[in-house]
Every structure is written in C-alpha cells, then in structure tokens.
Amino acid sequence: MSLVGIVRDGIIVPDGPLMLPEGTRVRIEVAKESQAGKQQERQGGWWRGRVQISADFDELPPDIASAFGAHET
Secondary structure: OOOOEEEEOOEEEEOOOOOOOOOOOOOOOOOOOOOOOOOOOOOOOOOOOOOOOOOOOOOOOHHHHHHOOOOOO
C-alpha cells in the first residue's frame, strides 16, 4: 500500500483518510518531486483467464425487459 501526503508545520498530513488499525507500523519515504501526487500507471490483464463473459451477456432477460416496458420485436 502506498499513501500520499504533505508535510504541514512539521507533521505528515495524508491526502485522504487512513483506514489502518491503531498501532499499525508504517514506513515513510520522501517522494521525488516528479512522483509526488502522481498515481501509478494502471496495467491491464490482472483478470485474464479468470473471468468469462457469457454468450448472452448483451441480451436483456424477458422479466427485466417487461419491468422496463420493453417489448420484443
């Protein structure tokens, strides 16, 4: 996990709330100016081979269609 923040009056202030249990040990590193506040670039493929899309994925089930007032043509 990586957290980003700034130093204000000698205190490290995170950019958002921390959901860490009391007493959790953390390591603090000073970011290079070019990295500060910059999100890590996302990489695809994490779910490759784990997820399959059904052949009828884009077909609306009849009960849902009737709930929205859609009729088959």
